[in-house]
Amino acid sequence: MxxxxxxxxxxxxxxxxxxxxxxxxxxxxxxxxxxxxxxxxxxxxxxxxxxxxxxxxxxxxxxxxxxxxxxxxxxxxxxxxxxxxxxxxxxxxxxxxxxxxxxxxxxxxxxxxxxxxxxxxxxxxxxxxxxxxxxxxxxxxxxxxxxLPLLRLKRATDASAIADASANKHKVIYIDATNKKDKRISISVKAFRNSAAAAALLAATLLIAFPISNRKGLPEQQVKSGVLYNIFDSSDTSNASAQVRPVRTATVEAQRSLKKPEENPHYWTIVLASHVTEPNARAYVEYFQKRGFSETRVYEGVGSIKVLYGFYASQHEAYAKLKSMNTTPGFKKAWVLEIGQ
Incomplete structure (x- = not known):
């Protein structure tokens, strides 16, 4: 071509x-x-x-x-x-x-x-x-x-990290038993507030369902949750945790409070805490007695342990005392109970 x-x-x-x-x-x-x-x-x-x-x-x-x-x-x-x-x-x-x-x-x-x-x-x-x-x-x-490279997501599979996260969760009450002679009960206020919110809801439900005038007829049941009701006032947030001193032996006055007064078997009293274990109840009594409330005592009812305060001859007298103590930490959610009826 x-x-x-x-x-x-x-x-x-x-x-x-x-x-x-x-x-x-x-x-x-x-x-x-x-x-x-x-x-x-x-x-x-x-x-x-x-x-x-x-x-x-x-x-x-x-x-x-x-x-x-x-x-x-x-x-x-x-x-x-x-x-x-x-x-x-x-x-x-x-x-x-x-x-x-x-x-x-x-x-x-x-x-x-x-x-x-x-x-x-x-x-x-x-x-x-x-x-x-x-x-x-x-x-x-x-x-x-x-x-635009793809981003590879890393999945957390470290079992130790999960275990550490569980260990760091706040517990309401824990006991240090490493020293058998000197056992310590520690109470975390931060975790206690979460439990207190649930306890307050339960208490409000009971208040609506059972008026104060009929509360004396409530049956006693064995419930040992280990939670101390009303141990601190809701406004007390100054400390992150509270340490209760070592509980070695109950004081003579606390032991004496287990017995009902023989001279007045029928009386009215103020209930500060109910359905608690005996060690926690004694720690609760010691807490209040050191703050000047000497009439605080442990009371063993039928199937439950209560923390009581005072002896009153009439219901009117008990309510008057409760009203005067209403602003005192620990008394805000207390109620009146008749003993020995």
Whole structure:
């Protein structure tokens, strides 16, 4: 093939590929009569986990050699561009297609700028390989890929960390028994406030369900929760925890308070705490007696242990005393009880 013929063929191919590229800007299919159809495919934006990149949307190009029927789209483009008649434009396209086949026959491959490569395989069939960058698409102009690696979430599987978290939880009352001769009872006020809130709710429920005048008829039940009711006033938040001194032996006065007064077996009294264990009750009594409330004592009822204060001949006298002590820490939630009826 002479140099002039090669230049002519290149110019014709360039002319054809330019028309196809321009028509694909607004169309997804351009049929070249006698050659085949170029079909655009839309690819959505996607994430490549292997490379850790977001890839923008684009259009790629496919080729179907079976689409040879003229749809007049390409012919009309030639008519408008070169001021040709329809038959003249169709004839020119057929000549350019013939030259393209001639180049394929001699060189085996034709590159269409902006589109891809046409070539013949071992079976002499026409194949097309599109450019990886896709075809020109104004709607996707300026969109590019960018890196964004995945964040791997770490799951906490350290059993020791879980055990430490459990160990750090505040306990209401705990006993240090490492020294058998000197046992200590420790009370955490911070944790106690949480338990006190639940106890206050329970006390409010009982107050609504049972009036004070009928409370003396409540049955005694064995409930040893170990929680000291009303041990501190709700406004006392000066210390984070309270340490009760070592409980070695009950005082003579506390032992004497276990017995009912023989000279007055029937009396009225003020209940400071109820349904507590005996060690906690004695610690509670010691706490109040050191603050000047010498009439505080432990009382063993039927199935429960109470912490009582005072001996009163009448209900009226007991309520009057309770009213006068209402602002004293530990007496706000106390009530009057009849003993020995």
């Amino acid at each position: 002479s140099l002039s013929n090669k230049i002519t063929n290149f110019a014709n191919v360039t002319k054809l590929e330019r028309h196809i590229e321009i028509l694909l800007l607004k169309n997804d299919c351009v049929i070249v009569p006698g050659l085949g159809g170029f079909v655009a495919h839309h690819i959505k934006a996607r994430y490549d986990e292997q490379d850790g990149m977001f890839l923008p949307p684009y259009r790629t190009l496919g080729f179907n050699a079976q689409l040879t029927m003229n749809d007049s789209l390409l012919v009309q483009s030639y008519v408008d561009a070169y001021d040709l008649s329809y038959p003249e434009a169709l004839s020119q396209i057929e000549e350019e297609v013939a030259e393209l086949y001639h180049t394929l026959e001699n060189e085996g491959c034709v590159e269409l700028n902006g589109l891809g490569k046409l070539y013949t395989n071992a079976e002499r069939k026409l194949q097309f390989e599109p450019f990886e960058s896709g075809i020109l698409t104004p709607n996707y102009y300026g969109l590019s890929s960018f890196e």
